Structures are given as structure tokens and as C-alpha cells.
Amino acid sequence: MVKIDNIVLPDFPLLLAPMEDVSDPPFRVVCRENGADLMYTEFISSEGLVKDTEKCRRKLAIFDEERPVGVQIFGGDEDKLSMAARIVDMTQPDLLDINFGCPIKGIVAKGAGSGVLKDIDLMVRLTKACVNATNLPVTVKTRLGWDEDTKNIEEVAERLQDVGIKALAIHGRTRTQMYKGVADWELIAKVKNNPRIHIPIFGNGDIDSPQKALEYKHRYGVDGIMIGRAAIGYPWIFREVKHYIQTGELLPAPTLQERIDVCKRQLEKSVQWRGEGPGIFSMRKHYFSYLKGLPDFKGFRSRLVTPVESAAVVDVLDEIGRVYAGFEFEHKPIQLVNYHENCAL
Template sequence: MKIGNVELKNKVFLSPMAGVTDLPFRLICKEQNCGLLYTEMINAKALCYDDENTKKMLKIEEKEHPVAVQIFGSDPDFMGRAAEIMNDYSNEILDINMGCPAPKVIKNGDGSALMKNPKLVEQVLTSVVKNSKKPVTVKIRKGWDDENINAIEIAKIAEYCGISALAIHGRTREQYYSGKADWDIISQIKNNISIPVIGNGDVFEVEDAINMLDKTHCDAIMIGRGAQGNPWIFKRINHYMQTGEILPEATVEEKMNTAIKHLKLAVKEHGEYVAVREMRKHIAWYLKGLRHSAKVRDEINKIESCEEVIDKLNSYMQHSLTLE
């Protein structure tokens, strides 16, 4: 498929997730044939003020491409300036966050709170499209709450403003990640606009992806929580689309070796102190559902050295292999 002038090899994408989709995790997902990687969300104002930590989040490696950088904010001027700054970076696509439900984001009118003000949405999107030399996409939710479902209205505004593709998470802001994602809203948006529509929400298995495509006729799938500790989901969905065969799930050995590789990439990128702590949640996801893994997870949460974590994962793997 294409987004603007960007050719994509497949239609299974990694969703932007704060605190998750940093460079090391993106590289792991890319190895598993992810079609489009999204960065963590970048604060447009911080970008305009040349914030060092923000610039670090924008590091993209050659082997990652194509990459979408996601920015957030609700001030049309700052968002436009941020788009202009991003013209000098190597990402192929610029994405606008209008889906984040986090209190610290919505209290400033950003993220999913922006959907409550369609007039401002139009101003923000117009400013970003005008200042970006790259295709601009947007990620939205179903609406603010059950009384304020306006995803179709926002989607039409996005198309009118020159947005190249739209991702929709089938939950309201009020739902956060609870309940079930409403895939009907994805179909409705697909029927109301002509730009590519990317479906998001509750894709945890290969079958979920196929059902979403069949039910909504969306152009691509975006996977968030379903990829946490499970980057193989991209490879498995793509394999099914090409062959009709469902590959087996990753083995304990594959999971532990990938967790170790992920940790080493994180240490290289963030330094040992930060990486070991940041990786605790990822390792918990890699271990999820495995036999006797609660104890090793609790032990890893207390370890501060990279080598000790690797030893612990290796010994768990060896123990698991002897049980088979």
C-alpha cells in the first residue's frame, strides 16, 4: 500500500506507544517484518524549543525505514513549526496524535482532548500539512465518551485538510483500554473517506488481524499492546496473508533470546542504568504466560546489572528446555 508517496512493503504496522516504541523496540519489530514503525509521541513545543531529550527520541537508524514520527500538541503555530523542523529528519511520514488518553496530555487540550474541538482540529491539521514536505497522517479515537462520538466528523475534516491516511482506535477516551474496541466505527470511517484507513484496537492474535480486515475492509492494521513482548505478531500475520498458514507461536528459547537482544540494544542506546530499569516491563511481557515465570520476573525487577539480567534469563531458558 501507499501513504502519500511512501511505498510500504506490507500493511501491518507498529502503533506509537509512549515509553514503549523507542529505537531498540522498533529495531526488534522491524526484524519481524513490521511494515511501518512509529516513534513514541514527540511534544511539538519541546521540539520547537530544541529540547535535548526530545531530539534524542528522534534518532532513527537506517535499517528502520520507513518510519513515522508522531507529534502531539494543540497549538496550530507550534504544530506547524514542529512539522517544518521535521522536514530535516529522515522519517518518511509525520503523524499527529489525537488519540492519547493520558491525563497529563489531555489536561493541556492535546491528544484525544483535541477531538472535542473540531474547529481547532482543522486549524492544527491545516498548519501541519502546509508546513510538512512529507505525507501527514493522524491517529484518532472513536470520540471523547459515548455521548461524544465524532470520529467520522474528524475523519472528514482530516481528508479535507490534506491528511494522507488516518488511523482509528475503536475506543473512546473514557474507555482508555478497557472494554472492547468497536470495529464498526472503523468500517464507518472507511465508508466515509477515500484516504487509507488504518484499523487499531484489540489485535492480539493472527486471527484478530484477519477478522479486522474482513469486517472493516481497512487498508492496514496497527498493533500496539498486541506487540508488547510479542514482536513475532508482525511476521506471523504477514505469513498468514501470503500463505494462509498460521506459524506456531515463539518458543521459550526465541522469547528469551529476543529479550536478551532487546536488552543489549537498550543498553547501547540508553546506558545500563536506564536500560535495565526500562527493560523490566518489556521482560515481564516476554515472560507473560510462560511456566514458572513469576519468580524470575520478580527477581529481575530487583536486579540493576545487565549481565545479571542476562544470566537470569539464560538460566530460566535452560531450566525451561530441560522441562520439555
């Protein structure tokens, strides 16, 4: 088993990465039900929490069936970050995570996310402020460094551990790489194999198949892996990885009915969380990802995003099940895209 303070996870846990405009509570529920071991919220602005904005308050929502779950916050000001940590503490998630990895320009320009990678002393102060402000276990997600000349993750890991974090997730790219190139897991392995490091180290980046997950488990020796882009429209990646690690066999690709059922489940939770109208609207971006591969799907795609009542959406999904009955999806590595390009940040 793997422990993050008092949180007990199975051997080699699979974590759902925090993704803006993707990893909301309804999506986290279907990932949990398909094998994910630990969830993270979309990242939340510390300034927004302190100002009590509606958008930030909404992101604090947690369904009981998705636990354990961590709330992820970001910011570049010690006072505001510590105040945000205290606010998060009151909502009672299972842990608090700090984002030092988001590479998008708007976040970096505020001196937050991976922008903090330019100033390791500041990163340490921000982390210590959070640890001192909350009773929750504090974890961090970050990158290897700002650029090729500042890959200082080994120093960062030691210093953040020294100020009290309970786990570290490392994306194997620098900020300047964004999502380009190949993730460097060799440096992640160096952090894990450092005899000074005793907290769990989770690797993140480019996991697009069960075969790669098992290969990286053996090659790099991390305590678990964090999966992000591969889970978009495909929460089954978690159960497939677990099954392959346990048996060495690939599960069949999810059937059309399984895909429809998960669409319905996520729609149900979206409506429960947001209300009928907003819940339906929020789901519209997901249908094509779930049903990608169906031939001549354009007509159904437009019909799925037209209804204003969830019952009507369910009727269209059921019709898709009848029209494409017997269709078999191919099983192949998941195409990883830069999800920031399609998200409202």
C-alpha cells in the same frame, strides 16, 4: 500495495502503534524484525520540542533498520505544533503523525491528544498548520469522537483529508471509553467505504490474535491494521498475523530460545541507544512480558533486574534457557491491558 504519499507498503500492512514508554527504538527494531511494516515513535510534546528538552530530543532517535518510521507529535497550539513539525522535518523520518487520540487526563487537560476531539475546527487548523510546515507526509491517529454523542469521525476524516493528510489511523473507541468496552469497527468501515475518501484508512483496537486480524480484514475492508497492546512483550504477533492471512494456518508459539534471543536483541539495541546503565535499566520492565508463563519464575525475575552490566543480564537469560529447556508455551489470544497504567507518562 498501500501507499502513504511516496511510502510504499505491502498489501494490508501491519503498523506498530505509538505507545508512550513502550515503542522506543529498541522495541521498534524487534517488531520490525518480526514482521511490522511501519513504525511510530512514542508521542512527543510539541512544546517540549520547541523548548528543546532532552526527553523530547531523545525520542526523535531512529535506527536505520526500523524504517519506514513516523515521528508522532501532539499539542493544542497551532504555532508550537507547526514549529515542532519543522523540527521533526530536519530529523528526516519517513512521515509525521499527529496524535489526536491519547485519552490520558494529563494530555487532555492541556487541550491535546483526544482533548482536541471537542473542537473539530481546531483539529483541522492544527492539522493544516503541520501540513504547511513540513515536506514530510502527514498522517493522523485519532478516535471515533469524544463520547457517544459526538462520534464525528466521518466528518473528521473528510476534513483532514481535505487539508492534506496522507493516511488516517482510527482507534475504535471514544475518549470517554478509554480502553474499556469493545472497539467499534463499524464506524471505521464507514470511513473506509466513504467514496470521498481516497487515503489509506487503518483500523486500531482489540486485535489480539491472527484470527481476529483476518476476520476484521474481511469484515471491515480497512487498508491495514495498527497493533499496539498486543505487541507488548510479543512482537511475534506481526509475523503470526501475516502467516495466518497468507496460509490460514497458525504458527507455533515462539519457543523459549526465540524469546530469550529477542530479549538479548532488544537489550543490545537499548544499550547501543542509551548507554550501558540507562539501557539496562530501560529493559527491566520488558523481561517478564517476554517470559510470562514460565513456572516458578519469581527468583529469576529479581535476578534479571539486579545486574548493572549487560553481560551479566545475558548470563541470567542463558541460565533461564538451560533451566527451562524443553518448556513449551501455550498459544492463546493475548491479554490486552491498559498499558497507560504501567507507563511513566
